[in-house]
Amino acid sequence: MFKKIFYLLCCTVVFIGCKSLRIKHKINKEIASSFFENQFTGIYIYDVNAAKVVYNYNGSKYFTPASNTKIFTLYTGLELLSDSIPAFKYAVDKDTITIQGTGDPTFLHSFFKDSTALKMAKNYKKVNLIVNTITDKKFAAGWAWEDFDSYFSPERSAFPMYGNVVTIQNENELIVTPLFFENELKITDKNYGREELVNNFYFGKNRTRETAIPMIIDTILLTNLWNDILPNKVKLIKESAIKPFKIAYSIPSDTLYKRMMEVSDNFLAEQLLIMASSTLSDTLNSKKAIDFIIANQLKDLKQKPRWVDGSGLSRYNLFTPISFVDVLIRMYKEIQKERLFLFFPVGNAIQNLKDKRFIYAKSGTLGNNYSLSGYLITNSNKILVFSFMNNHFMHTNAEVKEQMQFIFEQLRDQY
Numbered sequence: 002m003f004k005k006i007f008y009l010l011c012c013t014v015v016f017i018g019c020k021s022l023r024i025k026h027k028i029n030k031e032i033a034s035s036f037f038e039n040q041f042t043g044i045y046i047y048d049v050n051a052a053k054v055v056y057n058y059n060g061s062k063y064f065t066p067a068s069n070t071k072i073f074t075l076y077t078g079l080e081l082l083s084d085s086i087p088a089f090k091y092a093v094d095k096d097t098i099t100i101q102g103t104g105d106p107t108f109l110h111s112f113f114k115d116s117t118a119l120k121m122a123k124n125y126k127k128v129n130l131i132v133n134t135i136t137d138k139k140f141a142a143g144w145a146w147e148d149f150d151s152y153f154s155p156e157r158s159a160f161p162m163y164g165n166v167v168t169i170q171n172e173n174e175l176i177v178t179p180l181f182f183e184n185e186l187k188i189t190d191k192n193y194g195r196e197e198l199v200n201n202f203y204f205g206k207n208r209t210r211e212t213a214i215p216m217i218i219d220t221i222l223l224t225n226l227w228n229d230i231l232p233n234k235v236k237l238i239k240e241s242a243i244k245p246f247k248i249a250y251s252i253p254s255d256t257l258y259k260r261m262m263e264v265s266d267n268f269l270a271e272q273l274l275i276m277a278s279s280t281l282s283d284t285l286n287s288k289k290a291i292d293f294i295i296a297n298q299l300k301d302l303k304q305k306p307r308w309v310d311g312s313g314l315s316r317y318n319l320f321t322p323i324s325f326v327d328v329l330i331r332m333y334k335e336i337q338k339e340r341l342f343l344f345f346p347v348g349n350a351i352q353n354l355k356d357k358r359f360i361y362a363k364s365g366t367l368g369n370n371y372s373l374s375g376y377l378i379t380n381s382n383k384i385l386v387f388s389f390m391n392n393h394f395m396h397t398n399a400e401v402k403e404q405m406q407f408i409f410e411q412l413r414d415q416y
Contacts, residue, residue, distance in 0.1 A: 040394035045322035063319040064390040067365030070313030081277040085250035096126035101245040102160030104275030135159040135285040143315030150195040152213040166213040267312035274311035322388035325374040
C-alpha cells in the first residue's frame, strides 16, 4: 500500500513538473519571437499556494511602471490609513472651528460628492483654515509640463476642493462646477483647455462629453471657493494658537481605493500618499509616506524601487516585476481575497475574451510602455501572482496586449 501511495505521489510531482516545463517552454518561445525583439520585457509569475516561482524573465530588472505604481500606493493606504478617509484635523473654540487639511480628495468631488467639511463648518460662526501644511510641489518630479490642463494631471494640495478641477457638462445645458468659474469659461471653436498661468478656461462649443480641467490652486482661489459656499465665514491662516488634534472622517477608504484603481485616477493616488503622510506628522509630504513604508513595512523588499510619486505619471519611477509581485503577495496574505480583488480591474490586458474574470490586475500605460500586474486564476483554481512589464516598444498598445493575452491564456488553461 505504501509503495502504491509513494508511486502516485511521484507521478503527481512529475506531472506537475512537466506542466511547469511546458508553460516555461511556451512563454520562452513567445518572448523569443521577433515581436519582443526590439523592446524591453520583464515577466515574473509566482504560484502563491505552492510558494514557488513559475516563471522569471528579467524579473529583477528595473522598468518604467506607469500606473502600476498605484499598487504600491494602494498598499501604503491599506497600511497607514484607517477604515475611513481622514477628511481634516480640527479644534473648536467657542463659536470658531479651526481646520487643517489632510489632503482628502473627496471634498465636493464630482464622483464622491462628500461634504463632511461643509456640514461641520456650517455649525460655527467662524472658520479658520490652516493652509501652510504641505511641502509637496503642485506637480511631482518627472511629470510632463504640457499636461498642466489635462484632466489626468490636477495639482496636489493640502485641502482639495472639487477634485481640484473645473467640471463642465454640456448635454441639455451648460453646467460648470464649481459655479464660481461660470464667468471664466469661454466657448470657442477650438478644443477645451486652460491658459497655462491663469484660471481662464476654454470649452469647444460642439463638445458634449463631460470635461474636467485642472485649476491653478492658491490661497486666493481657496478663499474665493470657500466664500462662495460659506459667505464671509472662512478665513485662511498660516498658523493657529489652537492646534487641531481631532480627526473628522469622510468616506470609507475602500471606496476611494476601488475608484483609484478602477479608473486609474492619478489625483486620488497622489492625494492618498499625502493623506498617508498626515498619519505620520502635521506636515504633509508624500515622500515622507514613501520613505516610511520602504523603511518599515517593505524593509525586506528584494529590489528597492525608485519611487517618486503616487500615480505613476513620473518617468523617474523605476520598479522591478519582482517588487510588484512581492507587494501583491503581501496583500494577498493579509487581506481577504474577495475584498482585495474588488480593488483590481478585471481583464485589463485581455482583448477578445468573453470571460475576462480570471485576471484581476492593474495596468500601467505611458507612451511606448504598457505593463500589467496582479492576480490570475487558473482553470485548476490556482492563484498566480504576476507582473508583466513592457518598455520602449514601437508597436501599438493593442498589439502588445494581444501578445500578452496569449501568455495569460496558456497560464489559465494549462497551469
